[in-house]
Amino acid sequence: xKKIILSITIxxxxxxxxxxxxxxxxxNYLEYELFRNNQSIGYHKYDFIRSDGTLxxxxxxxxxxxxxxxxxxxxxxASEEIYKDNKFFxxxxxxxxxKKEKYVNISVDKGxxxxxxxxxxxKGNANQNTIVGTWWNHEIVxxxxxxxxxxxxxxxxxxxxVGKEQININGKIFNTLRFNFKSSDETLPKNKKLNTxxxxxxxxxxxxxxxxxxxxxxxxRIKTYK
Numbered sequence: 001x002k003k004i005i006l007s008i009t010i011x012x013x014x015x016x017x018x019x020x021x022x023x024x025x026x027x028n029y030l031e032y033e034l035f036r037n038n039q040s041i042g043y044h045k046y047d048f049i050r051s052d053g054t055l056x057x058x059x060x061x062x063x064x065x066x067x068x069x070x071x072x073x074x075x076x077x078a079s080e081e082i083y084k085d086n087k088f089f090x091x092x093x094x095x096x097x098x099k100k101e102k103y104v105n106i107s108v109d110k111g112x113x114x115x116x117x118x119x120x121x122x123k124g125n126a127n128q129n130t131i132v133g134t135w136w137n138h139e140i141v142x143x144x145x146x147x148x149x150x151x152x153x154x155x156x157x158x159x160x161x162v163g164k165e166q167i168n169i170n171g172k173i174f175n176t177l178r179f180n181f182k183s184s185d186e187t188l189p190k191n192k193k194l195n196t197x198x199x200x201x202x203x204x205x206x207x208x209x210x211x212x213x214x215x216x217x218x219x220x221r222i223k224t225y226k
Contacts, residue, residue: 021055021083021086021137022086023138023204023205024048024136024137024205024206026204027048027206027225027226028047028048028226029045029046029047029048029224029225029226030045030046030048030136030206030207030222030224030225031043031044031045031046031222031223031224031225032044032045032220032221032222032223033220033221033223034061034063034218034219034220035218035219035220035221036063036065036216036217036218037216037217038217038219041063041064041065042061042062042063042064042075043060043061043062043063043223044059044060044061044220045059045060045061046058046059046136047059053084053085054082054083054084054089055082055083055084055086056080056081056082057080057081057082057083057134057136058078058079058080059077059078059079059080059081059093059134060076060077060078061075061076061077061078062075062076062077063075065216073097073098074096074097074098075095075096075097075098076095076096077093077094077095077096077149077150078093078094079091079092079093079094079134079149080092080093081132081134088108088115088131088132089107089108090105090106090107090108091104091105091106091132091134091149092104092105092106093149093150095150095151101120102119102120102121102150102151103119103120103151104117104118104119104120104147104148104149104150104151104152105117105118105119105152106118106119106132106147106152108128109125113128114126114127114128115127115128115130115147117147117152117154118152119148119151119152119153120151120152121148121151121152121153122151122152122153122154123152126145126147126154127145129143129144130143130144130145130146130147130154131143131145131146131147132146132147132149133146133147133148133149133155134149135198135207135210135220136207138200138205138207140159140181140198141159141161141179141198141200142159143157143159144156144157144184145157146181155183155194156183156184156185157181157182157183157184157194158181158182158183158184159179159180159181160179160180160182161177161178161179162178162179162180162197163178164176164177164178164202165177165178165199167199167208167209169208169209169221169222170221170223174199174201174208174222175201175202175203176199176200176201176202176208176209177199177200177201177202178197178198178199179197179198179199179200180195180196180197180198181194181195181196181197181198182194182195183195191214195212195213196210196211196212197210197211197212198210206222206225207222208221208222209221209222
C-alpha cells in the first residue's frame with residue numbers, strides 16, 4: 001500500500017511539474033463556506049479577473065465566532081494576487097483579527113528572481129520557489145515552504161499524500177487527492193505549527209476542502225464555483 005501511495009504521489013507531482021495557473025483558466029469565481037465545530041461561521045471568496053495575459057485574483061475572507069450572542073472572535077481579510085504570463089508577479093493583503101491588524105506585500109526581485117517580503121511578521125527575501133499560502137493553487141503541494149498570506153511569515157513544510165478519497169459536499173460527489181501539510185520545524189510553538197489537510201479534485205485540481213484543529217475543528221468546504 002505504501003508503494004502504491006508513493007507512486008501516485010510521484011505521478012501527481014511529476015505530471016504537473018510545469019503546471020501553472022493556466023489549470024484554473026475555466027474558473028472565474030470560487031466561494032467556500034467556513035465551519036467551526038460543524039457550525040457555519042463565514043465565507044472565503046475568490047474572483048479571477050483576466051486581461052491581456054494578466055490574472056488578478058481578488059480574495060475576501062470574513063467570519064466570526066460567537067457564544068450566547070457575544071462575538072468572541074472576528075476576522076476579515078482582503079488580498080490581491082497577480083500573475084503575468086502564468087508566472088507569479090505580486091501579492092498583497094490586509095487582515096484584521098479582532099482589533100489586531102496584519103499585512104503582507106510580496107513582489108519579485110527581477111535581479112536575482114527571489115521574492116521580496118514586507119510583512120507584519122517578516123521582512124526580507126525568500127526563494128523564488130516559495131509559494132504564497134493561498135490554498136486554491138495546487139502547486140503548493142510541491143513547495144518546500146509557503147509564505148503566510150496574513151503576515152509574510154515563511155513556513156517550512158512537509159507535504160504528505162494521504163490518498164485518494166471520494167467526498168460529499170452539499171450533495172455533490174468529488175473524487176479527490178488528499179494531502180497533509182505539516183511544519184518541518186518541530187520546535188515551533190503549537191500555535192505556530194502548520195497541520196492542515198487539503199483535498200483537490202483529481203481531474204481539475206480544484207481545491208474543494210480544507211480541515212485543521214486549532215481551538216476547535218475547522219473546515220473550508222466548496223460552496224460555489226464557476
